[in-house]
Amino acid sequence: MNDLTQTPEMLIGAMAARAKEAGAILALASDADKARGLELAAQALRDHAGDIVRANAKDMENAAANGLSPALLDRLRLDTGRIEATAAGVEQVAHLPNPLGEIIDETQRPNGMILQRVRVPLGVIGIIYESRPNVTADAAALCLRAGNAAILRGGSEAIESNRAIHAAMAEGISAAGLPVNAIQLVPTTDRAAVGAMLRASGLIDLIVPRGGKSLVARVQEEARVPVLAHLDGMNTTYVHASADPEMARALVLNAKMRRTGICGATETVLFDSGFGAGKDIVAALLDAKCAVRGDAVVQAMDGRVTPASEEDWDTEYLDAIVSAAVVSGLDDALSHIAAHSSHHTDAIIAEDPATAERFLNAVDSAIVMWNASTQFADGGEFGLGAEIGISTGRLHARGPVALEGLTTYKWIVRGTGQTRP
Amino acid sequence: MNDLTQTPEMLIGAMAARAKEAGAILALASDADKARGLELAAQALRDHAGDIVRANAKDMENAAANGLSPALLDRLRLDTGRIEATAAGVEQVAHLPNPLGEIIDETQRPNGMILQRVRVPLGVIGIIYESRPNVTADAAALCLRAGNAAILRGGSEAIESNRAIHAAMAEGISAAGLPVNAIQLVPTTDRAAVGAMLRASGLIDLIVPRGGKSLVARVQEEARVPVLAHLDGMNTTYVHASADPEMARALVLNAKMRRTGICGATETVLFDSGFGAGKDIVAALLDAKCAVRGDAVVQAMDGRVTPASEEDWDTEYLDAIVSAAVVSGLDDALSHIAAHSSHHTDAIIAEDPATAERFLNAVDSAIVMWNASTQFADGGEFGLGAEIGISTGRLHARGPVALEGLTTYKWIVRGTGQTRP
Numbered sequence: 001m002n003d004l005t006q007t008p009e010m011l012i013g014a015m016a017a018r019a020k021e022a023g024a025i026l027a028l029a030s031d032a033d034k035a036r037g038l039e040l041a042a043q044a045l046r047d048h049a050g051d052i053v054r055a056n057a058k059d060m061e062n063a064a065a066n067g068l069s070p071a072l073l074d075r076l077r078l079d080t081g082r083i084e085a086t087a088a089g090v091e092q093v094a095h096l097p098n099p100l101g102e103i104i105d106e107t108q109r110p111n112g113m114i115l116q117r118v119r120v121p122l123g124v125i126g127i128i129y130e131s132r133p134n135v136t137a138d139a140a141a142l143c144l145r146a147g148n149a150a151i152l153r154g155g156s157e158a159i160e161s162n163r164a165i166h167a168a169m170a171e172g173i174s175a176a177g178l179p180v181n182a183i184q185l186v187p188t189t190d191r192a193a194v195g196a197m198l199r200a201s202g203l204i205d206l207i208v209p210r211g212g213k214s215l216v217a218r219v220q221e222e223a224r225v226p227v228l229a230h231l232d233g234m235n236t237t238y239v240h241a242s243a244d245p246e247m248a249r250a251l252v253l254n255a256k257m258r259r260t261g262i263c264g265a266t267e268t269v270l271f272d273s274g275f276g277a278g279k280d281i282v283a284a285l286l287d288a289k290c291a292v293r294g295d296a297v298v299q300a301m302d303g304r305v306t307p308a309s310e311e312d313w314d315t316e317y318l319d320a321i322v323s324a325a326v327v328s329g330l331d332d333a334l335s336h337i338a339a340h341s342s343h344h345t346d347a348i349i350a351e352d353p354a355t356a357e358r359f360l361n362a363v364d365s366a367i368v369m370w371n372a373s374t375q376f377a378d379g380g381e382f383g384l385g386a387e388i389g390i391s392t393g394r395l396h397a398r399g400p401v402a403l404e405g406l407t408t409y410k411w412i413v414r415g416t417g418q419t420r421p
Numbered sequence: 422m423n424d425l426t427q428t429p430e431m432l433i434g435a436m437a438a439r440a441k442e443a444g445a446i447l448a449l450a451s452d453a454d455k456a457r458g459l460e461l462a463a464q465a466l467r468d469h470a471g472d473i474v475r476a477n478a479k480d481m482e483n484a485a486a487n488g489l490s491p492a493l494l495d496r497l498r499l500d501t502g503r504i505e506a507t508a509a510g511v512e513q514v515a516h517l518p519n520p521l522g523e524i525i526d527e528t529q530r531p532n533g534m535i536l537q538r539v540r541v542p543l544g545v546i547g548i549i550y551e552s553r554p555n556v557t558a559d560a561a562a563l564c565l566r567a568g569n570a571a572i573l574r575g576g577s578e579a580i581e582s583n584r585a586i587h588a589a590m591a592e593g594i595s596a597a598g599l600p601v602n603a604i605q606l607v608p609t610t611d612r613a614a615v616g617a618m619l620r621a622s623g624l625i626d627l628i629v630p631r632g633g634k635s636l637v638a639r640v641q642e643e644a645r646v647p648v649l650a651h652l653d654g655m656n657t658t659y660v661h662a663s664a665d666p667e668m669a670r671a672l673v674l675n676a677k678m679r680r681t682g683i684c685g686a687t688e689t690v691l692f693d694s695g696f697g698a699g700k701d702i703v704a705a706l707l708d709a710k711c712a713v714r715g716d717a718v719v720q721a722m723d724g725r726v727t728p729a730s731e732e733d734w735d736t737e738y739l740d741a742i743v744s745a746a747v748v749s750g751l752d753d754a755l756s757h758i759a760a761h762s763s764h765h766t767d768a769i770i771a772e773d774p775a776t777a778e779r780f781l782n783a784v785d786s787a788i789v790m791w792n793a794s795t796q797f798a799d800g801g802e803f804g805l806g807a808e809i810g811i812s813t814g815r816l817h818a819r820g821p822v823a824l825e826g827l828t829t830y831k832w833i834v835r836g837t838g839q840t841r842p
Contacts, residue, residue, distance in 0.1 A: 251838060365831065369835075
């Protein structure tokens with residue numbers, strides 16, 4: 001076990017070395033072993049549900065004593081139902097297709113050499129997350145299934161819960177003969193350990209922050225290790241003049257109101273000046289208890305609309321609030337989106353295919369949609385299975401990131417003695 | 422033009438803003454336009470060869486006055502032959518297949534939504550390079566063909582040559598109706614401009630350093646922008662007991678001696694203790710004027726072998742020097758490589774397929790080879806056309822990076838009014 005008197009750098013260095021070793025063993029394990037390890041881990045989560053709930057009760061007690069907000073307390077809370085859901089999630093990852101060994105492409109050179117690009121594990125992945133203890137299981141499962149070793153650093157308020165969940169996961173993968181160090185939990189709540197992870201260039205191959213803006217911002221500022229970061233979902237739905245009014249009404253309400261707290265929620269609605277039914281949709285939003293902050297034209301549509309300030313166009317509300325404006329045509333909509341979008345998910349509602357295709361081509365976001373709700377921006381909804389996050393960066397993986405995003409590739413060259421002239 | 426009295430941050434900020442605008446225009450340009458722009462740029466390089474040689478003469482004069490080494494002076498020197506080769510390289514990039522618009526995958530969801538991942542430009546790419554002025558044309562051509570805007574920062578000793586080459590490239594792409602700001606050259610030699618590029622997070626999407634260890638090290642230390650970095654080529658060729666002696670001799674000599682200064686050159690040779698002809702290969706290397714630094718067993722093979730020190734096993738000589746050791750079987754070779762490889766290119770020479778496949782699977786390097794010379798580690802030799810570099814990192818692109826590595830993808834979702842339940 002780790003000697004907690006050592007420095008955070010020593011601690012993370014030692015954990016990363018063990019992770020690299022475990023990864024090398026994992027690389028030689030079969031996919032069936034990894035899947036089996038996750039099935040046994042899911043079973044262990046169920047078997048130890050009582051221990052996990054008891055550990056969680058300690059965290060809840062401390063958190064309440066420390067005056068954590070009701071919202072955070074709810075995120076922290078575990079009951080048998082949530083533990084069952086977590087176990088089921090781990091099983092789902094066990095049943096996803098094997099992401100490793102895929103031959104991305106293969107070519108034969110004129111000299112006879114055969115080149116393949118083959119998908120392999122990414123390496124050692126550091127996960128830095130906040131109060132939801134289920135991430136300990138979700139993230140570990142995804143990393144392991146892709147052949148990676150995970151170093152998990154959860155929120156200090158969830159340390160007891162995370163330890164109990166980690167112990168169950170470790171029991172499961174060990175029972176499958178996999179190296180227990182493939183899933184390690186940082187044992188200290190010392191925040192300096194996070195800094196050490198972020199500086200562990202060459203020891204940790206990728207850092208995935210799972211949490212709020214302040215965490216992601218700190219990670220991006222301090223990290224020397226590559227980061228798979230998820231920034232705001234400042235998402236826009238543009239209702240074109242050719243949109244079907246009924247479809248537009250249904251899509252806008254779903255995109256904004258189905259769940260207001262997820263990153264795929266629409267935060268700004270743009271109505272084309274040529275679209276007639278904006279008034280009805282604004283009224284429907286207001287009737288659904290959604291505050292509407294509009295430009296002058298939208299304010300004129302309904303007395304309940306309040307004026308939008310400049311920052312409203314850049315605000316991810318994650319709440320029953322929407323900013324709305326009227327634009328004069330596609331180009332106007334594209335400029336608004338280019339100026340304010342966080343490049344996460346933007347949608348157009350239109351019956352005219354040419355306009356829609358121009359939108360899909362011109363909007364530079366991770367996800368662009370035509371006649372669909374931005375709330376579909378999710379790895380599960382995209383058929384990827386569980387996701388480690390949604391990347392708003394442009395390198396390596398963009399949009400929902402699941403198993404494939406946790407892999408890399410190597411070039412395999414098979415020759416028959418070729419020398420370079 | 423840039424006001425050189427402004428701060429480096431202002432200069433780079435303004436250049437990045439112009440690059441982003443140019444990129445948006447480029448995104449709507451056809452592939453034929455981009456190819457045509459590069460053909461015209463190649464022609465402009467030829468038309469202005471005289472101006473470029475004259476500009477280069479100024480750089481050569483200053484460089485000689487500043488006491489640049491003969492090697493660096495040779496890298497800096499341009500003549501009509503080198504300019505013709507550069508123009509031909511730009512034409513070659515113009516004739517590569519279009520990397521954009523490729524549908525990476527497509528799925529239909531049970532609810533009818535159709536999802537595609539489509540290849541799109543990466544964005545604004547900063548190239549930071551040293552004395553070779555031809556990089557101004559090579560890198561700009563690759564970035565433009567992939568739909569990206571390039572910000573080029575060459576070595577101060579090559580500033581006149583780079584300006585002349587950039588002017589010709591700009592003339593060519595303008596003549597094709599492409600935005601001239603798609604290829605910008607940092608006009609100042611102030612080193613602070615490099616720092617500003619490295620900190621231009623959110624303005625520059627990727628930094629590609631092209632140069633020696635010190636440049637790459639500075640870039641990796643200071644960069645807040647993602648970096649496509651190329652570290653050492655500490656490459657090993659392992660001669661297994663089952664290797665064909667003649668093939669082994671030819672491959673080892675080619676891998677080490679064809680060109681000793683390239684990153685694909687072999688720096689360490691491991692002979693299996695079961696391989697009989699190690700002595701002949703060591704003698705052949707020595708006869709070819711290659712210094713051999715060996716372990717005790719290799720020293721005993723030939724009196725001309727000198728003892729290898731510990732650091733020899735980690736040294737990229739880029740010279741007619743090789744370190745050599747005898748290992749007892751595949752596992753011993755794998756441990757040596759795991760301990761000393763820079764994960765660039767490692768090769769096995771063997772007739773036994775099972776052993777070779779185990780090597781290809783177990784060695785965690787960007788390129789692994791069986792019965793081929795490590796000197797093939799090159800984008801052109803891999804059939805990718807020109808390369809922007811060879812990545813020893815694990816994210817986004819690994820090994821030789823050409824047009825595909827300068828792209829990203831977006832998710833395009835086409836629905837018929839689907840709302841998320």
